[in-house]
Amino acid sequence: MNEFDIKSQWESDRPIYEVWAKFVRDEICGELDSAVRPLTIGEFLRMPVMPRLKEINSLIDKALFRGKNYQDPYAEITDKVGMRFVVLLTSDIKIIEDVISVSTNWSTSKDRDYEEEREAKPLEFAYQSVHYVVRASRDLTVSAITIPEGTPCEIQLRTLLQHAHSELTHDSIYKSQRTASPKTQRVIARSMALIETTDDFFEQVVVELGNATESERNATTVLDRVYREYVKLVPESQKSNLLIVDAFTDKFNEDIEGSLRDFLKRKPYVIDRIAQKANDRHLYRQSAILLIYLMADLSPTVTKELWPLTLDELRPVYGDIGLSIDGF
Amino acid sequence: MSFDNLTISRIVIHEIYKRTDERDIVPPKYGTRLVILDQEAVDAFCDRIHSAMGSAAKSMELDIIQTGPDSSITNAKFLVDADDALFIERSRTIADKLTDAQMRRNLPGGVLVVFTGTASYPAKRIVGMIKAETHNGFTRRVTDDGAISLQFLKDLLLTPQTKLYKIGIFLQQDSQTVDPLPAGWQAFIYDDQISASNKLTAAQYFYEGFLGCGFPETSARRTREFHDYTKEFIQKLDWSEDEKIDLHNALVTYLKVDQSVTVQVSDFAHNYFPNSEMKDEYIRYMTERDFPQVAVVKDTSDISSALKYRKVTFAGEVKLTAPADRFKELVQIRAIDGEIDEDGKVPKWTEVVIRGRIRNQE
Numbered sequence: 219m220n221e222f223d224i225k226s227q228w229e230s231d232r233p234i235y236e237v238w239a240k241f242v243r244d245e246i247c248g249e250l251d252s253a254v255r256p257l258t259i260g261e262f263l264r265m266p267v268m269p270r271l272k273e274i275n276s277l278i279d280k281a282l283f284r285g286k287n288y289q290d291p292y293a294e295i296t297d298k299v300g301m302r303f304v305v306l307l308t309s310d311i312k313i314i315e316d317v318i319s320v321s322t323n324w325s326t327s328k329d330r331d332y333e334e335e336r337e338a339k340p341l342e343f344a345y346q347s348v349h350y351v352v353r354a355s356r357d358l359t360v361s362a363i364t365i366p367e368g369t370p371c372e373i374q375l376r377t378l379l380q381h382a383h384s385e386l387t388h389d390s391i392y393k394s395q396r397t398a399s400p401k402t403q404r405v406i407a408r409s410m411a412l413i414e415t416t417d418d419f420f421e422q423v424v425v426e427l428g429n430a431t432e433s434e435r436n437a438t439t440v441l442d443r444v445y446r447e448y449v450k451l452v453p454e455s456q457k458s459n460l461l462i463v464d465a466f467t468d469k470f471n472e473d474i475e476g477s478l479r480d481f482l483k484r485k486p487y488v489i490d491r492i493a494q495k496a497n498d499r500h501l502y503r504q505s506a507i508l509l510i511y512l513m514a515d516l517s518p519t520v521t522k523e524l525w526p527l528t529l530d531e532l533r534p535v536y537g538d539i540g541l542s543i544d545g546f
Numbered sequence: 547m548s549f550d551n552l553t554i555s556r557i558v559i560h561e562i563y564k565r566t567d568e569r570d571i572v573p574p575k576y577g578t579r580l581v582i583l584d585q586e587a588v589d590a591f592c593d594r595i596h597s598a599m600g601s602a603a604k605s606m607e608l609d610i611i612q613t614g615p616d617s618s619i620t621n622a623k624f625l626v627d628a629d630d631a632l633f634i635e636r637s638r639t640i641a642d643k644l645t646d647a648q649m650r651r652n653l654p655g656g657v658l659v660v661f662t663g664t665a666s667y668p669a670k671r672i673v674g675m676i677k678a679e680t681h682n683g684f685t686r687r688v689t690d691d692g693a694i695s696l697q698f699l700k701d702l703l704l705t706p707q708t709k710l711y712k713i714g715i716f717l718q719q720d721s722q723t724v725d726p727l728p729a730g731w732q733a734f735i736y737d738d739q740i741s742a743s744n745k746l747t748a749a750q751y752f753y754e755g756f757l758g759c760g761f762p763e764t765s766a767r768r769t770r771e772f773h774d775y776t777k778e779f780i781q782k783l784d785w786s787e788d789e790k791i792d793l794h795n796a797l798v799t800y801l802k803v804d805q806s807v808t809v810q811v812s813d814f815a816h817n818y819f820p821n822s823e824m825k826d827e828y829i830r831y832m833t834e835r836d837f838p839q840v841a842v843v844k845d846t847s848d849i850s851s852a853l854k855y856r857k858v859t860f861a862g863e864v865k866l867t868a869p870a871d872r873f874k875e876l877v878q879i880r881a882i883d884g885e886i887d888e889d890g891k892v893p894k895w896t897e898v899v900i901r902g903r904i905r906n907q908e
Binding site for chain 2: 484485486487516517518519520522523533534536537538539540541542543544545546
């Protein structure tokens, strides 16, 4: 293949690759949506995922002028289209890997794995990223365009810190024939070592925070579930939700779900009150509203004492279940 | 009964006036249509009722005494079933009745709010009557040129200032009964002047003259229950006996020395228990024993002897008796370490200090 062949082939293939990449992205994001709850996908992915087609000049450059020794350069270049997922934690990368590997619409191969590279070169601190190439497992028709079996798409997975490192060095070092000075290389390696260490620390912090807030998270899960079931709305989980759950963590007994169901059986009208007010009152769209009613019913004095917001918000809750808040 | 699950269906208001200097009646100015409130206003209206009638508020249940054709309970029974036109029409009778009941010249006029709705679960029908006195205040006003200024308002009513309204609510407990009134109905009242000590006569025109109610015959029994259950609760606390002395003293003080006309669970909890957890635990304990959360008229006739003397029994059948209301002042009791016994253990002894000499012994 010469320059001209590659150019005309690519020009006719571009729409296929474009549709294929969007298809891959949408499927991964769709699966991630449920995998990362209670986070939203917008919170989980630290940068928007935008499929990118290789520029024709860059393709020709890579195919013919970088000494790559391809037999069939056009077919062997697997990153003609690609996308990048940037996440906060190394453990987040695993979540995306799991999602990628279960799809039946493509076959998967891992082309780069920084963990394997660490094993292979324990003394080196270089560019780190996970690269997958997925290939259509059969001819797929998307948006009236047929994507032939085997059409590749590259997916890069990185932490924010790995991404920062790569932004700094990628164009100038990794693709460059001209080597940076030993001194510069040393600085780059040191910063990668620091990043690897920091990524581990981040992971540790998240695990420790997770342990510390386990009871809050469990309570939130229960509250969300009961809210969905009774109020028949999807609860929001704004910061105030956590603030309220946090304030009462020490006070509710282990079986919060049992107490809640018992309470709603005794005072089922509370559900209607919540549903009515959910429309125009923020607090009634948070699942913690259930906890407030329950706490007010069980321990009105303690609840008033620990209440993290103003009494104006608590007053109607007490009123609904027949309590005069000023008496406590 | 705590007026949970409250809904308001209809409201009408009438204006009533105080008597002339010659003690003649000034006829009320009648409202002619239902009052329509938006959601925010309804919420505020309900909030006033909860503040006054909710559990932990100083409302109380009274006995319905007057049941004649022009009694308030008869009016209430009529109103729950009446259509809107009849509701407005009949509510005038209630305004007349309140005007009649205001015999003394110093009783202020105000607005009478008559409403129907439901409360409790399963929902029961209610008829409420609020006498709201007007007071004054300010609101801020933005002038045409954008400046902020104060505007004086002299007809404010039903603000959170509960001193300025009295509420009577009749609740239809049983709509099926065929027994004559007051069967099937309960009456609840909030009047700041009842809970304030020594103002009972000032409140009488409202709860008796107007609503036709009287203090319940069960007051003595309820007061005894309050005493007994509270004592039980204190006994069951995981505290040492000498730590409980203060709480026992507090109970006597509350029932005997405190001047208020009523006793109430949350009021006692609020004033005498050391922390919120214990307050809630006490409220739960009393609720489980079906003791009302609202105020109960204090009548200590069934427990006069228990309130007269406090008795403390020690190991070895040693007994101490002291006047209950002066116990705290005359007797100090403190746990101390005793002398090591044969097993090498330190027993707990009690040190008693009595402010006074021995006057007599047998």
